[in-house]
Amino acid sequence: MSRPHQYISLVTSLPHLGKLFSVKDVPISGFRLRQRIAGMLEPEHARLLREVVEVTAWAGVAKYDEDIEIIRRANQVIGELKDYPDLQHLVGARMETRTLIAALRRRRDGQETAGDISTWGFGRWCGQIKANWSDPAFGLGHYMPWIGEAHRLMQAGDHIGVERLFLTQVFRQLDHYLTLHEFDFEAVGIYVLRWVIVERWSRYNEDDARDRLKSLLDAALQGPEGPHEHVAKGLFSADSLAS
Amino acid sequence: MNEFVVALGWFGLFAPVALGAIGSAWGCALGGSAAIGAMLDSEGGYGRFIGVSLMPSSQVIYGIVIMFSLQQTTVDAANGAALFGIGVLSGFTMLFTGIRQGEVLASAIHASKAKPEIFGISLAPAAVLEGFSVFALVFALVLAGSIPS
Numbered sequence: 001m002s003r004p005h006q007y008i009s010l011v012t013s014l015p016h017l018g019k020l021f022s023v024k025d026v027p028i029s030g031f032r033l034r035q036r037i038a039g040m041l042e043p044e045h046a047r048l049l050r051e052v053v054e055v056t057a058w059a060g061v062a063k064y065d066e067d068i069e070i071i072r073r074a075n076q077v078i079g080e081l082k083d084y085p086d087l088q089h090l091v092g093a094r095m096e097t098r099t100l101i102a103a104l105r106r107r108r109d110g111q112e113t114a115g116d117i118s119t120w121g122f123g124r125w126c127g128q129i130k131a132n133w134s135d136p137a138f139g140l141g142h143y144m145p146w147i148g149e150a151h152r153l154m155q156a157g158d159h160i161g162v163e164r165l166f167l168t169q170v171f172r173q174l175d176h177y178l179t180l181h182e183f184d185f186e187a188v189g190i191y192v193l194r195w196v197i198v199e200r201w202s203r204y205n206e207d208d209a210r211d212r213l214k215s216l217l218d219a220a221l222q223g224p225e226g227p228h229e230h231v232a233k234g235l236f237s238a239d240s241l242a243s
Numbered sequence: 244m245n246e247f248v249v250a251l252g253w254f255g256l257f258a259p260v261a262l263g264a265i266g267s268a269w270g271c272a273l274g275g276s277a278a279i280g281a282m283l284d285s286e287g288g289y290g291r292f293i294g295v296s297l298m299p300s301s302q303v304i305y306g307i308v309i310m311f312s313l314q315q316t317t318v319d320a321a322n323g324a325a326l327f328g329i330g331v332l333s334g335f336t337m338l339f340t341g342i343r344q345g346e347v348l349a350s351a352i353h354a355s356k357a358k359p360e361i362f363g364i365s366l367a368p369a370a371v372l373e374g375f376s377v378f379a380l381v382f383a384l385v386l387a388g389s390i391p392s
Binding site: 004005006008009010011012013014015016036182183 | 272273276277278279280281283284349350352353356357358
């Protein structure tokens with residue numbers, strides 16, 4: 001099967017994910033998704049997808065100790081995606097959104113200035129964030145009204161609300177690029193990124209949170225390697241797509 | 244010069260079948276790929292996915308009909324240019340509509356998998372493309388009647 005036809009089959013074989021926050025379970029398990037993608041994706045595309053997921057999903061970046069390492073990795077992945085400009089934009093937009101959330105958290109935690117933003121910030125808005133540190137929306141409120149809302153929710157201690165808002169923004173970015181791609185590698189990549197978000201949200205419930213807290217505590221009591229091993233095993237960790 | 248026009252005539256005579264077959268093959272491959280993928284994610288209704296994916300096969304049938312309508316007892320300098328013009332242009336119509344029909348059918352299968360209630364309406368663009376093929380067929384038949392034999 002030629003590549004365009006192979007990708008048509010792959011995309012149509014993936015179940016519809018539905019609206020964010022409306023589904024309790026993902027329509028396809030991580031195992032099945034991995035199996036289907038590994039069987040039908042070109043090896044080079046599988047590698048690129050693994051890198052995109054690693055740098056955008058929380059499970060992928062959790063293994064890095066320093067923000068600057070994540071920024072370096074994101075720049076590297078963006079460079080490798082030179083043939084796929086929309087995926088480059090997506091990774092960049094995701095990192096910029098993450099920078100805005102990080103800035104909001106730093107300010108909430110009492111940081112009085114942005115400091116050396118080049119060590120923890122990524123993208124176009126770093127200068128704007130630094131220059132407008134005291135503004136609730138970093139002077140970007142007209143362009144991105146959600147920042148002001150995120151600031152308000154963060155001040156109110158509504159962490160779930162902030163997470164919901166953040167995921168909504170990321171989902172919108174993905175939806176925007178999905179309208180430009182239907183049956184190609186980018187469409188598969190966007191599907192997987194959306195799946196990661198839906199799966200992440202579907203895991204948010206009280207019982208899971210309790211189990212997760214317990215496992216983190218157990219891991220922390222056992223030693224420093226524990227939690228890292230746990231979070232680094234994401235959907236597309238190096239061994240998963242290769243299998 | 245006459246031999247060249249006669250050669251063009253033969254070229255035009257077979258063009259609707261050849262180009263129509265390419266369009267049908269390409270379109271059915273696009274639609275079929277989508278149908279195969281959709282079957283992996285569906286519990287039933289396989290027949291309708293495969294059924295609609297075969298829609299572009301009509302282009303080669305139209306091509307055969309056009310070829311028979313253009314077929315003259317002899318292809319000569321008097322009718323060679325007309326056969327070429329009608330045959331090649333109608334053939335390209337079949338080629339293009341076949342490929343595009345395959346693309347919209349793949350999209351229709353993909354969309355109706357997420358929202359089964361739109362299955363019927365999602366085929367409307369493919370039906371419109373079928374209509375354009377039929378226009379080309381009908382007017383090729385009309386013009387074939389006025390070619391000097």
